[in-house]
Amino acid sequence: MNIGIVGLGLIGGSIGLKLQSLNHKVFGITNNNLNLQKAKERKLANIISNDYQILQNCRIVILALPIKDLLNPTKELIKAIPEKAILTDVGSVKENIINLVEKKIPESVSWIPSHPIAGTEESGPESGFAELFKNRWCILTPSKKSKKADIRLLQRFWEVLGSKVDIMKAKQHDYILSITSHIPHLIAYNIVNSTINIQDEKKSNIVKYSAGGLRDFTRIAASNPIMWRDIFIQNKKNTSKMINKFIKNLKDLKNAIENENGKKLEKIFTNTKKIRKEIIDAGQDVKKPDFGRK
């Protein structure tokens, strides 16, 4: 099957590598000259170009673009989507974008947003790898322009990449992901930022003693700033609501500490310990202590 990927960063590049290993023909687009060069060196697609014409025979076109580019797709891009093709994206927020894109694309195109819950703190064409989607979940949030048979085909597509697929409404997606992904990122950014503020004059201390816990947060807080800026803003209602709940619970913990309520603390910490085992049992993290770092 001919498959087009617009954007060859971490996600687009990883899709390209895996598809080629399965003998699909992959057409990759990137508008950035430097990335074009890097993508060619790494052979992220069979044909790599900045000319949208190469997409003309693609059955599936994946917009592996930053949210800001999805919010304002160029006319050139819209024009290049082949008739009756499946159009999907890989973005972390759905509700706003689904409607926006829906209005702009031709009637015959089957627009089915995807969100593969996979990634690392790196980005760009140098960062992709074929096994990124293995054992990860991918959520489809069909639009009014999603054809039923095409949803099944796109589901199969992600399964071939190694993912497990769930289908839900965009609104539900944005709510759940605010909990499992967006708030964890915001909290990581906030703790690292707070630490920088507090210790600005003694920065070396943060770095030196970071193995006590902080270093884990610095990995997440090293994620792509532009991408996360846009995720939080596009999902601002859920983000705000979750921050309020988080702060409320944190104040409860603070009170328990100040009142030396050891029983309460122990109960909460015993409870949180259980989830780790469930995540490992579900294959969503490695079993090794300390993530197997050495």
Next chain:
Amino acid sequence: MNIGIVGLGLIGGSIGLKLQSLNHKVFGITNNNLNLQKAKERKLANIISNDYQILQNCRIVILALPIKDLLNPTKELIKAIPEKAILTDVGSVKENIINLVEKKIPESVSWIPSHPIAGTEESGPESGFAELFKNRWCILTPSKKSKKADIRLLQRFWEVLGSKVDIMKAKQHDYILSITSHIPHLIAYNIVNSTINIQDEKKSNIVKYSAGGLRDFTRIAASNPIMWRDIFIQNKKNTSKMINKFIKNLKDLKNAIENENGKKLEKIFTNTKKIRKEIIDAGQDVKKPDFGRK
């Protein structure tokens, strides 16, 4: 040199394994029968017993005990510390404990608290390994009963285990560690606890989609509940102060998101990204994306 270790969990067991590999003679104490059995199976010390008498010829005695046992050392333990020995611990909080122990031990004992900033989310005699301290920092916080020559010897001791050593006051230690270790743990506990509360009826969703960020926090939030209960309570002043700063900054971020102040968000997220590189350059975390998880 003869070295005694009281408590053969993650830290005590790791010390025992490393020391034996360097041909020191290690005397290990544990009061728990099941742990005694496991410690013997894993050969965590040359001689392992629940009888404190084995410590009588030790030059250094390490109390690798939970904070609660340090706060209330048994008479039997106090009596077993050899005259003129170096006594140290491995606890994460110093100011309260330093004074408490100081009062209870004989005049001739050189009491020099240690804090090796190393560990995993696991605990118990099955979890130790010889290389735990390699390239990690260890902080010494001398007491009034620390002899100068003994501080130098204890510094050398930790260096032999693979650590780099800093010496500072207990008060400063508790302040810095509240930032680099205690607050990150509390925040991780809080985010996992908040998630459990929100999603209690849909727990499977958390687990399924946790690879989007949350799973990292579940590792830290799987740490020993008793240990962390006691750390927070023993360092409650610093913990409270830092929670307040954290909440203040989080509210600022929330406002920036609600007002769609992309510039501010981008600036903060770009700033936090830099620290990650410094931590990796300092050898305090692995360079691999996603901690090298596969």
